[in-house]
Amino acid sequence: xxxxxxxxxxxxxxxxLANDLAHRLEAELDAGDVRITLVNDDPDHVYKPxxxxxxxxxxxxxDGRRPLSDLVDDAVDRRIDRVTEVDTDSRRLRTRDGxxxxxxxxxxxxxxxxxxxxxxxxxxSGHDYYSESGATALREExxxxxxxxxxxxxxxxxxxxxxxxxEFVFMADDWFRERGLREDVEITYxxxxxxxxxxxxxAEWARPLMDDRDIEVETFFNAEEVDPDARTVTAMEGTxxxxxxxxxxxxxxxxxxxxxxxxxxxxxxxxxxHTLEAEAADRVYALGDTADTGVPNAGSVAHYxxxxxxxxxxxxxxxxxxxxxxxxxxxxxxxxGMDAASYVEFDYExxxxxxxxxxxxxxxxxxxxxxxxxxxxxxx
Amino acid sequence: MTVSDIEPDETVDSRGAACPGPLMDxxxxxxxxxxxxxxxxxxxxxxxxxxxxxxAEEAGNELLETxxxxxxxxxxxxxx
Numbered sequence: 001x002x003x004x005x006x007x008x009x010x011x012x013x014x015x016x017l018a019n020d021l022a023h024r025l026e027a028e029l030d031a032g033d034v035r036i037t038l039v040n041d042d043p044d045h046v047y048k049p050x051x052x053x054x055x056x057x058x059x060x061x062x063d064g065r066r067p068l069s070d071l072v073d074d075a076v077d078r079r080i081d082r083v084t085e086v087d088t089d090s091r092r093l094r095t096r097d098g099x100x101x102x103x104x105x106x107x108x109x110x111x112x113x114x115x116x117x118x119x120x121x122x123x124x125s126g127h128d129y130y131s132e133s134g135a136t137a138l139r140e141e142x143x144x145x146x147x148x149x150x151x152x153x154x155x156x157x158x159x160x161x162x163x164x165x166x167e168f169v170f171m172a173d174d175w176f177r178e179r180g181l182r183e184d185v186e187i188t189y190x191x192x193x194x195x196x197x198x199x200x201x202x203a204e205w206a207r208p209l210m211d212d213r214d215i216e217v218e219t220f221f222n223a224e225e226v227d228p229d230a231r232t233v234t235a236m237e238g239t240x241x242x243x244x245x246x247x248x249x250x251x252x253x254x255x256x257x258x259x260x261x262x263x264x265x266x267x268x269x270x271x272x273x274h275t276l277e278a279e280a281a282d283r284v285y286a287l288g289d290t291a292d293t294g295v296p297n298a299g300s301v302a303h304y305x306x307x308x309x310x311x312x313x314x315x316x317x318x319x320x321x322x323x324x325x326x327x328x329x330x331x332x333x334x335x336x337g338m339d340a341a342s343y344v345e346f347d348y349e350x351x352x353x354x355x356x357x358x359x360x361x362x363x364x365x366x367x368x369x370x371x372x373x374x375x376x377x378x379x380x
Numbered sequence: 381m382t383v384s385d386i387e388p389d390e391t392v393d394s395r396g397a398a399c400p401g402p403l404m405d406x407x408x409x410x411x412x413x414x415x416x417x418x419x420x421x422x423x424x425x426x427x428x429x430x431x432x433x434x435x436a437e438e439a440g441n442e443l444l445e446t447x448x449x450x451x452x453x454x455x456x457x458x459x460x
Contacts, residue, residue: 157400157404158401158404192400192404192407193400193403193404193431193435194431194434194435194438198399198400200399220434220435220438220439222407222411222439224411236407236410236411236439237438237439237440238439238440273396294396294397294398294401295398
């Protein structure tokens with residue numbers, strides 16, 4: 001009997017997992033004992049970290065897109081479609097077109113989507129760099145922005161790449177300074193809790209840098225409403241800020257089918273944070289942003305989790321006990337300007353200790369952004 | 381007021397979530413709640429003992445009670 005592994009989502013987690021399994025189960029695939037299907041609703045794979053650089057005119061959205069057909073092993077069946085239903089009892093999926101797909105093992109790597117409509121006024125007047133269209137629209141504003149108040153407001157958590165809001169204000173500060181405009185541009189950073197980042201160690205490191213660089217900070221700021229005409233953003237806590245350019249990290253959510261299939265809320269699958277198995281169903285895994293593990297929604301996390309899920313599914317297909325576990329490993333480069341960056345690595349047990357910012361780390365980040373395409377192909 | 385007198389309108393179970401997950405879950409629930417509604421937050425994260433009271437005070441919401449249970453805490457917060 002052929003075992004069918006179905007992966008939903010062709011982002012970092014899904015693509016790395018597909019290639020990992022194609023390599024790991026090569027003999028079983030050749031023998032027809034296993035079939036792997038990757039379902040994605042876009043023929044392209046998108047590497048989202050490129051978007052941080054788009055508003056500053058340094059990269060193009062196309063730099064972060066490549067066809068899945070160039071990245072995914074030919075032994076994997078690629079299906080450009082959208083799954084709209086998951087029935088974990090009968091192990092059957094239903095696609096947008098009404099087709100049924102049966103699975104023996106399912107991996108959900110459906111990722112995050114933006115939900116600016118949850119905050120009145122945000123979609124009309126806020127900008128973001130968490131989408132291709134947002135990053136290009138923000139570029140139009142930022143490149144001609146020479147004076148006024150730039151507000152970066154983190155509204156939704158969890159959100160993709162938790163370091164990116166800090167990176168944006170550090171880069172903006174440096175970028176305006178280099179161009180002799182910093183005295184005419186006020187920068188304010190808002191965050192929902194009492195510090196500038198969810199992780200207390202990163203927050204403790206970042207706050208003095210922000211103070212040194214005259215980046216104003218508003219903590220306990222949970223944006224509740226944006227008034228596009230008055231150009232104000234108001235928080236649940238009662239604070240109101242005027243802005244000339246609002247850059248927001250909008251609320252995030254996952255795909256609806258997660259909640260509809262009883263696997264978790266807001267598109268995040270409740271999982272065992274070590275095995276990445278769904279709590280509500282057998283033979284279902286989640287990885288990357290989709291897995292509610294409490295670790296950052298970052299590409300490195302999806303990459304490491306894909307290796308764990310790949311090893312576990314391979315063991316199960318072979319009838320062996322699955323022993324691979326995820327230890328919370330997370331790795332992030334953090335830009336601290338236009339030519340300097342820091343770096344953190346941490347896991348469930350060991351907190352981050354940000355490295356002193358350096359040009360070498362900045363170039364390491366840019367180099368990895370190029371080398372990423374090897375990661376997607378399962379080679380790095 | 382004792383805990384037994386409080387009837388929460390909604391319970392948010394954040395047990396197992398890493399910091400600041402429980403506080404963000406509470407904020408999310410209160411964001412959508414009616415004025416006067418009471419949300420019960422369940423958390424096993426020690427940091428919630430400081431996060432929740434600090435935020436409730438900052439936001440002008442009322443922390444009615446903090447209940448220490450066997451392996452987690454229950455926070456009762458009224459939206460005001």
